[in-house]
Amino acid sequence: MQLIFEKSRPGRKGFALPEIDVPIAPGLTEKYCRKQAAPLPEVSELDVVRHFSNLSRLNFSVDTNFYPLGSCTMKYNPKFTEKACALEGFSDLHPLLPQLLGGGMLAQGSLEVLYNTERLLSEITGMHAFTTQPLAGAHGELTGVMLIAAYHKNNGERRKHIIIPDSSHGTNPASAAIAGYNVVVIPTDKDGFLDMTAYKKALSRETAAVMLTCPDTLGFFNPKIKEIADLAHGAGALMYYDGANLNAILGKCRPGDIGFDVIHLNLHKTFATPHGGGGPGAGPVGVCEKLADFLPISRVIRRSDGTFALDYHKHKSIGYIAPFYGNFGVILKAYAYILCLGRAGLIEASENAVLSANYCLSRLKDYYAPAYGKRCMHECVLSAASQLEQGVHALDISKYLIDKGFHPPTIYFPLIVKEAMMIEPTETESKETLDAFIDCLIEAALLSKSNPEALHSAPLSMPVKRLDETKAAREPNLRWQQK
Amino acid sequence: MQLIFEKSRPGRKGFALPEIDVPIAPGLTEKYCRKQAAPLPEVSELDVVRHFSNLSRLNFSVDTNFYPLGSCTMKYNPKFTEKACALEGFSDLHPLLPQLLGGGMLAQGSLEVLYNTERLLSEITGMHAFTTQPLAGAHGELTGVMLIAAYHKNNGERRKHIIIPDSSHGTNPASAAIAGYNVVVIPTDKDGFLDMTAYKKALSRETAAVMLTCPDTLGFFNPKIKEIADLAHGAGALMYYDGANLNAILGKCRPGDIGFDVIHLNLHKTFATPHGGGGPGAGPVGVCEKLADFLPISRVIRRSDGTFALDYHKHKSIGYIAPFYGNFGVILKAYAYILCLGRAGLIEASENAVLSANYCLSRLKDYYAPAYGKRCMHECVLSAASQLEQGVHALDISKYLIDKGFHPPTIYFPLIVKEAMMIEPTETESKETLDAFIDCLIEAALLSKSNPEALHSAPLSMPVKRLDETKAAREPNLRWQQK
Amino acid sequence: MNYIPHTELEKKEMLKTIGVESVDDLFKHIPAELRPKSFNIPEGKSEFEVMEHLKILSRKNATNLTDFVGGGFYDHYIPAAVDALAGRAEFYTAYTPYQPECSQGWLQAIYEYQTVICELTGLDVSNASLYDGGTALYEAAMMAVRLSGRKKIIVDSGVSLIYRTMLYAYTSNLSIEFVETPVVHGQACREDIYKHLDDKTAAVIVQNPNFFGAVDDFSDIVERVHKCGALAIASVYPVSLGMLKSPGEMGIDIATGEGQSLGIPLSFGGPYLGFIAVKKEHMRQLPGRIVGATVDKDNKRGFVLTLQAREQHIRRERATSNICSNEALCALRALIYTCLLGKSGFYELARLNYQKAEFAKVTLDKVTGVKVKRSAPTFNEFTVCLPKNADEVVCSLIDKGFACGFPLGRFYKGLDNYLLVAVTEKRTKEEIVQFANSLEAVLCS
């Protein structure tokens, strides 16, 4: 499709601003001004509406397609939470208001939302307290590791590394490194679990923390999780829980009960806030009691008279990790979702997510080799290794799925599984959708033998065929340029 | 696409209602109850969202395609008017409130919108007063003819027929007939204007009114309009103005100034309220002073203290023609549109609508025979008669346009033009869109000679090919039936 | 702000192609004396300024009244998915689906809507929509006149006065004779209806629940109506059809009604939705657009506007009705609403409304001087006899934040102390109790 810049016509006007209703003052001296106006597009409002309406129709999305992207929990996002966010009282509230004398009383509604959400997340995960400030999961990881660093520093210790399984998501090692830690990687044993011997060997007084995802990124719940935690605590290390897979164990297991000290959640995964083409998300961080003092400021507190306020006087706090109180709009949607599902609804979400994932695994395991076992939690990891023998990659199978109107599963993650395909159906997809998707994958498996070319040429029904990614990296064209 | 009923699964639940929070009373006796629940679909909220999101993508619409449907004024509908309608104060107001003692004071905002809109429409059209009650253009026509009948009845006259040009829209004769009048049809002369001789001959004391569209449905402004009006008034008849084509003459000519006694407008045409797949629209009716007493009740009045009220005490009124005050949501959007464009904006709308229509006519007249002349107002009527010589109908050309992503013009209207194609570009389409559309029509004209088959087989890129309309009429299947 | 894309350069190019000097030349055939005498419209404002003006006006409306007013237009909860889906541009910026191949979205949606109306009413065929419940009743009466060739119509006075007044206004120039029969003990008076029934009767019109909220089974009346060759028309409240006997089960010939309660905002009177459903044999007399299923050249199912010969753009003055633009988007909202609730949800909705109303009856009966009329069963609306003029009571309760009901004296002589109270699923137990307490306070002050 033409770029909006290629639709620009000199002199064409779009949105109109109010007339200037004040006397005209002299402008700024030239020194402070730009030479010419930024060459933004010159288009009408209809040009813009038609451009972005048609552009949107080139995307697969949860509202139009089955989107089983592993580790992303692309469940249905209820529509009413959008309406809640658009309520004038929530959408137009200035974040600095509570920092004005008397201003706090004008933000009681939003402060109560934050306070209630922190309480609910604490009870769901068994943690002592939460901060809603982190702006995505990875940001929550960085915050968590900063809390770990502050904790050890407060004990006069300067521990050097963080233990991370090789199957973990890329953000885990990146977050640890960025916060100044070395990363010690532990391999996965033949059953798909953390290699205990390597783990015991790596654990030492230099270990600041152990970062785990549970269920892990292979979709398994490690029954030895308690033992792993006890060992860590024995060495004075803290347990970090990557909460991306919480959708598997709502009401079945709480990280706080099984030895985790600091966790992050992904509201845009487990709590159904929209993924927005990559964001916004939110990564609230929960801590055990001994880490509460280090939480970022400000803290939302409830005064004796039932009103809410912001407390900035936490001398041990690691300081600001976000400009204000987190991605409020995303937090509000998660809050509304939790109130709507309630206790039974949250439990049913996990039960049906795990049921659907196991249903996919059971029907597919005879066509694609399961990475490790016959059971899984909320997502299953299959390998297209056997298809590779006919020269068919997980990538080719994904492109075939696209032609059939399905968004492909996550591929080539976790890195430790050859030609990995990670399918996370979620609890909101119907059985007939799962069956149609499974049948399509089975078709692809049969085609790999009978007619691999059909898979190599896919996709054929999309706006573009397969794109030259090497050219994009070698000759980077990262913006439009006026000829 | 599967019907929503075909996606139903017994026992599947969608939207959840609140739990009953009151003690359970005994139900109604069986005699008053239906035997079983209505067999509505049993689907989840995601099933519904995916069904209607994908269903919407099968439609051409102004926001995604050029939509030059003649006589429908498919101009861009500004987005902010939707937001105005969703304001809680407007969307949730019960229509009976002003009819409660003390209730009127709680509807002042909406009453003011109605009052202001009536004033603005009167000034735009030169009429004395307006009612916003009629729910579409045709409903406005019926209301107008009822006012005409009441007027003559009040003069003790019982006139029998209404004069209507053969080029008029089908709703004109239908409205006249339904209100109890005979219809006398006047032919169009060779220049595309009302045949004056036939007109003078038909005019008599039995003529209740003359119904005209101006500019007429051939896109011409009849300079003899004043003479036609004077003749009608001479015979004691009233002049009715079908306002569907008002977009051609905003600020250039007002029906009230040129002899019309009663008019209807189409807010969903000239004043940019969305066409909504066929509705809702609104057809406010304007009258000259002598017809004001007959207007439907209630009337919105402004009291001396500046507050607004509903006046039901109009003994000559023709009574209720709508349950309340009209399609308020549609009226509010038109009000917002008029305030936004203002004087200069309305005039520029007509100037550019006429400019664009004449541009299309000028570039196409060498390929398709113009129905009548080389100039037009806001829409131009072309004939595919010459293409018919190669067996290509206006219908075939329309289907070719669909494949190219353009919604076809109106075809086979007005009925008096052979293989008619009525193109109304409106003022909001860019020149490059007009050029692309014109080039496509020229291509079709050339193809009619070089390869008519290409046109007969179109459309090929849509969800369905050409549909069997005779089968649909002969074996009516007008609803899904549970097998 | 005028949404016009043409730049000065482009206007020049277009004028050149047309062969005129200026845009004015395109209007010069409008003689000077036909130019506007005035065009005093205020200058245009920016989107921001117009929105501020409209926000101020919207705040002049009451937004926090607890609503017990019904009268045919109800404060039901609208699931957010209705706005989200009906708000898709490909629905609301399209027009009537004249070109089927690029309108299958709308055509299939209308076909599904027609199916829902048939299933709710228990009748065979419906159309794409009419303006509202009142014009739908008028179109039904005209159908009966056309089908029977007769000119007399009996109307039970339990039918909403709003609709009766519209009926009389539309037919004032036609020689149609109307006979109104009284409501006795809250329900249609059989005796009176049968008295007027004769071979000149085209139709008998009834409403369920009637304007007093009373529920009825018209099977007996329908039998007698058919015996004398007339048609039975019923105006019905769609949410009640989740629970009440359907027109089809009663043998009604034509069912009509207002669809506002199916996911459409109250919005001070419109846009609303008129629905109509008939028996198969009367299909060709239906007014308005109808969508039918058919197949394309590859035998693939598709949908088209059909039976268009009845309509104004073909039959002109002999058309069954003059309707062109209708209430398509409101019909889509009703379709989405009913699908979201679904088979079990729609029944639960009706049951919840019924139970809340029964609780309100019991609670209001405890208020000193107040007497709930119990002569006939009701659905979610009922009549209450107050110890004083209902208008004044309503006025004082407005100050306490309640739009507590519709004073029946406005529509029925001699009922000045009577109040029509509607209770939907949105009214919580607490709101009902507070309403009774406020009534108690107002009555004894």
Next chain:
Amino acid sequence: MNYIPHTELEKKEMLKTIGVESVDDLFKHIPAELRPKSFNIPEGKSEFEVMEHLKILSRKNATNLTDFVGGGFYDHYIPAAVDALAGRAEFYTAYTPYQPECSQGWLQAIYEYQTVICELTGLDVSNASLYDGGTALYEAAMMAVRLSGRKKIIVDSGVSLIYRTMLYAYTSNLSIEFVETPVVHGQACREDIYKHLDDKTAAVIVQNPNFFGAVDDFSDIVERVHKCGALAIASVYPVSLGMLKSPGEMGIDIATGEGQSLGIPLSFGGPYLGFIAVKKEHMRQLPGRIVGATVDKDNKRGFVLTLQAREQHIRRERATSNICSNEALCALRALIYTCLLGKSGFYELARLNYQKAEFAKVTLDKVTGVKVKRSAPTFNEFTVCLPKNADEVVCSLIDKGFACGFPLGRFYKGLDNYLLVAVTEKRTKEEIVQFANSLEAVLCS
């Protein structure tokens, strides 16, 4: 209400295929002692009840304050088309465009957004978005450290304290040395910056306009910074770039900032939009997602995520940053906003903001005891010296319906009587005059 489609029958069929008796069997490998100690979450509510609860909470927030508070987050008007288009499900319910062929809508939109950020900042390359202005500044600082191999960063104290505090929090475990230089006469103090500039300096960070609203031209500073091999980083307010000299024109190496003012609601702190733009030569050190143009097999243009080798899912602990989910939908809003305003509109927006602020300065200067700081030119925000503590003045003006400004004493010692006032295109002349009158009344009461 749980949005789960599986019927009991379907669950049985699925369990049978899996080969287990019940769903619990799928969890039995979670040992009893690892089961939750408690799970006291209130029972689920219907959509209607949750919305009522949220409406009550939203009404506890002030909704009719006239907003003169800025501090980096501004009350600009958001055209309705931004919500309408960013609200299309095909945008907001998709995720990161990993599969290009079925995500060209998002990929092209991000490519267009990257272009807009480059055009506004005058730099060569931007990325798909960062969390907010604060984390963007931190990522810029880390880029400078990586590129220069140095560990000292000079920060002008005109940079927002919020962002400075975030910067220090993130780097507390890294051996980065920060030097804060004072603001003199409202602008960055050249003397002090040059004093600390040495071969250990990785970067100098400035902000335009600075937190006091003062506008500056940093070309001189940039020259000296480059001379000693360091990088110049500027945090900028995008709406001001409609008028002010761009970072590119000043030679700045890395421009960052908060994109909230480009069509994103204030929403009590987020979601917001962090943007970053760099020179071509520093492209491979950029954090986060980047979209690039390429061609498909038929040589047709298309877009893909590119330069992914820098990112966490490939380089893991050696990645340039840990960001995965970003603020894509907010970037889309900013793109739509800037396209709607367009080349001339964006300049007019900046001019309108500037003129309104100048009028406010003149008006407030007339208030007895109030002195507008005129030491440096400003854009749409300026500092006012009040005759008493700004906190109290702000508190009394809140009662008069004004959020009249930000008391600078909260962020800068010794400025307790100073108020930071922001004026956007939404503030009418009347509102500015009323603000001055209320201030007059409060100051002399």
